Amino acid sequence: MEERILSSNKWLGLGLLVLSGVGLYLTMQIDVRTFNDDPGPQLFPAIGFGLLLVCALGIFFSKAPQEPARDNAQARHIEYQRGAVMAGFLVAYSIGLWLVGYYIATPLAVYGCYHLIATAERRVVWRGVLYAGLVTWGVHLSFVSLLKTLLPVGILWG
Amino acid sequence: MFADIASSLWSLLAPLTLLLILFSSILGIILGAIPGLSGGLGVALLLPLTFSMKAEVGLAMLISIWVGGVSGAMIGSILLGIPGSPSAIATTFDGYPMTRNGQAVKALGAAITASFMGTFFSILIAMVASPAMARLALKMGPWEYFSLGFCAISLVAALSKGGVFHGLAAAALGLILASVGFAPIDGYPRFTFDSMYLASGFDLIPLMLGLFALKQIITDFAKGEQQIPSVDVSDIKGFGVSWQEYRSNAWNLCRSFFIGLWIGFLPGMGAALSNMVAYAQAKSASKHPEKFGKGCVDGVFASEVSNNASVGGALIPMVALGIPGDGTTAILLGGLMIHGIQAGPLLFSNNPEIVYALFLTALISATLVLLVQFYGMRLFPLILKIPYHYLYPVIVVLGFMGVFVGSATAFNFVLLLGFAALGLVFDKFRLPVSPFILSFILATMLELNLRRGLTYTDDGIWPFITRPISGGLLLAALLSIVLPYAWPVLKKWRSERTARVA
Numbered sequence: 024m025e026e027r028i029l030s031s032n033k034w035l036g037l038g039l040l041v042l043s044g045v046g047l048y049l050t051m052q053i054d055v056r057t058f059n060d061d062p063g064p065q066l067f068p069a070i071g072f073g074l075l076l077v078c079a080l081g082i083f084f085s086k087a088p089q090e091p092a093r094d095n096a097q098a099r100h101i102e103y104q105r106g107a108v109m110a111g112f113l114v115a116y117s118i119g120l121w122l123v124g125y126y127i128a129t130p131l132a133v134y135g136c137y138h139l140i141a142t143a144e145r146r147v148v149w150r151g152v153l154y155a156g157l158v159t160w161g162v163h164l165s166f167v168s169l170l171k172t173l174l175p176v177g178i179l180w181g
Numbered sequence: 182m183f184a185d186i187a188s189s190l191w192s193l194l195a196p197l198t199l200l201l202i203l204f205s206s207i208l209g210i211i212l213g214a215i216p217g218l219s220g221g222l223g224v225a226l227l228l229p230l231t232f233s234m235k236a237e238v239g240l241a242m243l244i245s246i247w248v249g250g251v252s253g254a255m256i257g258s259i260l261l262g263i264p265g266s267p268s269a270i271a272t273t274f275d276g277y278p279m280t281r282n283g284q285a286v287k288a289l290g291a292a293i294t295a296s297f298m299g300t301f302f303s304i305l306i307a308m309v310a311s312p313a314m315a316r317l318a319l320k321m322g323p324w325e326y327f328s329l330g331f332c333a334i335s336l337v338a339a340l341s342k343g344g345v346f347h348g349l350a351a352a353a354l355g356l357i358l359a360s361v362g363f364a365p366i367d368g369y370p371r372f373t374f375d376s377m378y379l380a381s382g383f384d385l386i387p388l389m390l391g392l393f394a395l396k397q398i399i400t401d402f403a404k405g406e407q408q409i410p411s412v413d414v415s416d417i418k419g420f421g422v423s424w425q426e427y428r429s430n431a432w433n434l435c436r437s438f439f440i441g442l443w444i445g446f447l448p449g450m451g452a453a454l455s456n457m458v459a460y461a462q463a464k465s466a467s468k469h470p471e472k473f474g475k476g477c478v479d480g481v482f483a484s485e486v487s488n489n490a491s492v493g494g495a496l497i498p499m500v501a502l503g504i505p506g507d508g509t510t511a512i513l514l515g516g517l518m519i520h521g522i523q524a525g526p527l528l529f530s531n532n533p534e535i536v537y538a539l540f541l542t543a544l545i546s547a548t549l550v551l552l553v554q555f556y557g558m559r560l561f562p563l564i565l566k567i568p569y570h571y572l573y574p575v576i577v578v579l580g581f582m583g584v585f586v587g588s589a590t591a592f593n594f595v596l597l598l599g600f601a602a603l604g605l606v607f608d609k610f611r612l613p614v615s616p617f618i619l620s621f622i623l624a625t626m627l628e629l630n631l632r633r634g635l636t637y638t639d640d641g642i643w644p645f646i647t648r649p650i651s652g653g654l655l656l657a658a659l660l661s662i663v664l665p666y667a668w669p670v671l672k673k674w675r676s677e678r679t680a681r682v683a
Contacts, residue, residue, distance in 0.1 A: 035610040039350055046357060055369050059636045064364035064371055067628040071356035078353060081346035106403030106605070113395060113577065113601070117594035120581060133574040140402060141570035154571065162578050171233060172586045 036083025039075055046072035112139060124177030129162070130155040189237070189537035193545060198238055202245045206546045207553055209249020213266055214257050220250010220266070221509035225389040226576070228516050229583040236520040237538040243516050244539060245546040247509050251489055252296040252550045259288045259481070268488040271460035275473060275480030282476045286558075290420030291478050293554045294427075295485035298434065300547035303442050303493025308540045311501045312529055323630035323637065324644045328654035329504060330623040330630070335658035338616040345665055351607070352616035358383055359624030366632055378592045385515045387584040387593050388621065391600025392607075392614055394580045398573050399601065400608070406569060420555070422478070430482045433463050441487030445494020455494075459487030492543065499524055500536055504623070508615060511622045 050072060053065040112135060119128030133155035138146060166172045192198065205227075212223040223246040231239030254269035259276035272292060279288035321329075338348030361372045362382025373379040427434075437459035444455035463483035464473045473480050498504045503525030505511035517524050522532055529536055584593040607614055620627075638644055646652050 031610055035350075035612075049372060053369065053371060055367060057367070060639070060641075061366065061632055061636045064367055064369040067364075067624070067631065068357060068360040068371060071353050071360060075350060075353040075357065078346045078350035082350060085344065085346055102403045102405075105405065106399050109399045109402040110598075110602070113399070114598060116577065116581065117591075117598055120585075120594060121591040125582070129578055133578060136574035136577055137570050140573055141568070145568065145570065154574070158575055158578055162582055165230065166582055166586060172229075173589050174582060175585055175591065 032082055032085065036079050036081075039079035039082065043072045043076035043079055046075070109139065112136065120175045120177070122177055122179050124180060125163075125174040126159070127177070128175075129159045133158045185533040186537045186541070189534050189541050192237055192534075193241060193538060193541055198241060199545070201238065202241050202542060202546055203549050203553075205242045205245035206249040206549045209246035209251075209546075210253030210256070210550065210553065210557075211249075212246070213250035213253030213269075220247045220253070221512065222393050223247075223250055224509055224512045224516075225386065225393065226579050226583055228386060228512060228519070229586045231516060232519065232586065236517075236522060236535060239520060240513070240516060240535070240539055241542040243513055244542045245549075247513065248300055248492060248543055248546040249550050250509075251492055252293075252300065252547075252554065254488075255292040255296065255481075255485055256289075259292060260285065268456055268491070269484065271456040271484035272481055272488075274460060274484075275475075275477045276484075278474065278476035279478065279481070284421075284476060284478075286421035287478060288481055289554075289558055290422045291426075291481045292485045293551065293558075294420065294422065295434065295482045296489045296554075297547055297551040299438060299441060299486040299489025300492050300550075301544060302438065303445070303490040304496070304540055304543045304547065305493070306442060307493040307496045307500070308537075311497050311536070321650065322644075322648070323633035324648050324651040325654070326502075327627055327630040327634055328645060328651040328658070329502070330627045332654040332658040332661075333504065334616060334620045334623060336661045338613075339661040339665060345662055347610075347612050348616045349662070351612045351614070352620040354612075355617040355620030355622075356624050356627075359621045360628075365625055365629045378590070383596060383621075384584070384588065384593065385512070385622070387596035388600045388618070389512060390580045390583055391597045391602075392604040392618070394576050395597060395601035396604030396608070398576065399605065401569060401573075426478060430479055433466075433479050434482055434486050436462060436466070437483040437487040438490045441490030442494040444487075445491030446497050455491045456484040456488040459483045489547075496539065496543070500528060500539065501526065503528075503626070505619070508618055511618060514622070 047069065050065050050068045053063070053068075055063050055065070057063040112132075116128060116132040116135075119132065122128075134151045137151040137154060141151070163174065166174055193202070208227075209220040209223055213220045224243045227242060227246060231242055234242070250266065251268055254266040255272045255276065258269040258272040259280055262273055262277035262280075276288045276292065279285065334352045335349075338352045339345050359382065361379055363369065363380065364371055370380055440459040440462060441455040444458060460480055460483050463479055464470050467473065467477075467479060469477070495505070495510045499510045499514055503514070503523065505514045514524055517535075522528070522535055580597065581594060584597045585591070604614065606612075607617070634645060635641065644651070646655060
C-alpha cells in the first residue's frame with residue numbers, strides 16, 4: 024500500500040512539475056509595457072507556477088504516510104467502472120442539453136439517473152417515469168415560471 | 182444604526198420573506214443532515230435562484246440555508262455516527278455513543294441547544310464587532326490586505342490533510358486557475374488562447390457545483406452507496422437535558438464558544454476546524470476525560486457550540502474585510518458580488534441595510550432552526566431515509582441548470598464536468614479542496630493588492646515586510662508552513678537533550 028501511495032506521490036509530483044514548466048513558459052510569453060514600477064500581469068501567474076514547481080518537487084521527494092490497506096484490486100476495478108459509467112452519464116446529459124435542450128434531455132436524464140442508482144429490486148419503471156416528469160416540471164416551474172430565467176433550448180431547434 | 186436595524190428587520194418580517202427564511206432553514210437542516218451534502222452545497226445550488234431576487238431576500242435565503250446546514254449536520258453524527266458535514270465530525274465522537282447508550286434524546290437536545298447558543302450569540306457579537314473591525318480595516322493598505330489573504334491561504338494549506346506540500350500545491354492551482362482571463366489593472370488577457378469563453382475567466386458556480394455536488398454523486402455511485410441505514414426513533418422525547426447538566430457545562434460552553442468564534446473569524450478557517458479544536462480542549466480540560474468518546478454530553482456541547490459560533494465569527498471578516506471566513510462564506514461573498522454589493526470596510530456606509538439584514542436573518546434563522554429541530558426531532562431520521570436514487574437526479578438537474586442560468590452558455594456544462602473531474606483527481610492524489618477554493622476566490626484581491634503595494638512606493642516589496650500588521654501576518658504565514666516540519670525536529674532535539682542531562 025505504501026508503495027502505491029509513494030507511486031501516486033511520484034506521479035502527482037511529475038504531473039505538477041510538467042504543468043508548472045509549461046505554465047512558466049507560457050507566463051514568460053506575456054509581454055506588456057507597464058508603468059510606475061508595476062510588475063505587470065505576468066508576476067502573479069509566475070508566483071503561482073513557481074509555488075507549484077516547489078510543491079511538485081516537495082511532493083515528489085516527500086515520504087507518504089502509511090495507510091491501512093483499503094480493499095482488493097477487483098473491488099477497486101468495479102469502483103472505477105461504476106464511476107466511469109456515472110461520469111459518462113453526466114457527459115451524455117450535458118451533450119443532450121446542448122443538442123436537444125432541457126425539455127427532452129432532462130426527463131430522460133432523471134429517469135436514467137434513477138435507473139442507474141436504484142438497484143434492480145428497488146427500481147420501479149412507472150415511479151421513475153413519474154419522478155422524471157415531476158422533477159422536470161418542478162425545475163421548469165422554479166426557473167422559468169417563478170424566476171423568469173432561460174433554460175437550454177438545444178442547438179438543433181434554436 | 183438603530184434605524185438601519187429597524188428598516189432591515191421590517192423588510193425581513195414580510196410574510197413571504199419570513200416564509201422563505203423558514204423554508205431555507207429547513208432545507209439547510211436537511212442538506213446538513215445528509216452525509217456528503219452540506220449547507221454550503223445548498224448555498225451553491227440555490228445561489229443561481231437568487232439572481233432575480235432582491236439582494237436582501239436572496240441573501241436571507243442563502244444565510245438561512247447556511248445556518249440550518251451547520252446546525253443540521255449534527256443529526257447524522259448523533260443518530261448514525263456519520264457526520265453530515267466536516268463541521269460535525271467531533272459531534273460523532275460522543276453523540277453516536279450516546280445514541281447507542283439509549284441517550285439519543287439527550288444528545289440531540291444538547292446539540293440543538295448548543296447550536297442555537299453558538300449561532301445566536303456569535304451573530305450578536307458580530308453585529309457589535311464588525312463596525313469596529315471595518316474602521317480598523319479602513320486603515321489597512323494593500324500591503325496588509327495582500328498579507329492577510331496570503332496568511333489565510335497558508336494557514337489553510339498548512340492545516341489541510343495530506344501535508345503542507347499538498348495543501349500549497351492545491352493553493353497554487355487555485356491561484357493559477359484564477360489567473361485565466363483578463364488581468365486586473367491592465368486588462369491583459371492571460372491564458373485565454375483567443376477563446377471568448379475563457380476571456381472572463383472561470384466562474385465560481387461551476388467550480389463549486391463540480392467539485393462538491395457532481396464529484397460526490399460520481400463517488401457515491403462508484404462505491405455503490407444506496408441509502409443510509411434505518412434509525413430507531415422510539416426514545417426521542419423533548420430536549421432531555423437537565424439544568425444541572427447545562428450549569429456544569431457553563432465553562433465548557435463558554436470556552437468552546439470563543440474557540441469557535443475565533444477560528445471562524447480567522448480568514449480561511451471555519452466550523453470544520455473549530456469543532457475539532459473545541460472538542461480537544463474540552464477533553465483536555467475535563468475532570469473526567471476518560472468518559473469522552475464513550476458518550477459524554479460535554480463533548481457534544483463543545484463541538485456543537487463551537488461549530489455554530491464559527492458562523493458569526495466567519496461573518497465578521499466577510500462583512501468587515503471582504504474576506505471569506507470559510508468555503509460557504511466564500512460563496513456568500515460571491516452572492517453579494519453577483520448582486521452588485523462589494524463586501525468590505527465600505528459596506529457599512531454604502532449598504533448598511535444589507536449588513537444588518539444579513540445579521541438579522543442569521544438570528545431569525547437560528548431561532549427558527551431551534552423551533553424546527555425541537556418539533557422535528559422525530560422526523561429527522563425519516564429525512565435521512567431518502568434514497569439516493571430520488572435525491573441525486575434532482576441534484577444533477579439543479580447543478581446543470583444552476584451553471585446555465587448565470588451565463589446562458591453551454592460552455593459552463595464543460596466547466597462543470599471539468600471541475601467534477603478535477604475533484605476526482607484531487608481525491609485520488611490527496612490534494613485538499615479547501616486551499617484550492619480559498620486561493621481561487623482570493624486570487625484577484627491578492628494580485629490587485631500585490632501590484633498596488635509594489636507601485637504605491639519606491640521601496641519594492643519592503644513595505645510588505647516592514648509594516649507591522651503586514652509583516653506579522655507574513656511571519657504567521659511562514660510559521661504555519663515551517664512549524665509542521667520544524668516542531669517534530671525541535672521536540673526530538675529537546676527529548677534527546679533531556680535524556681542526555683538525565
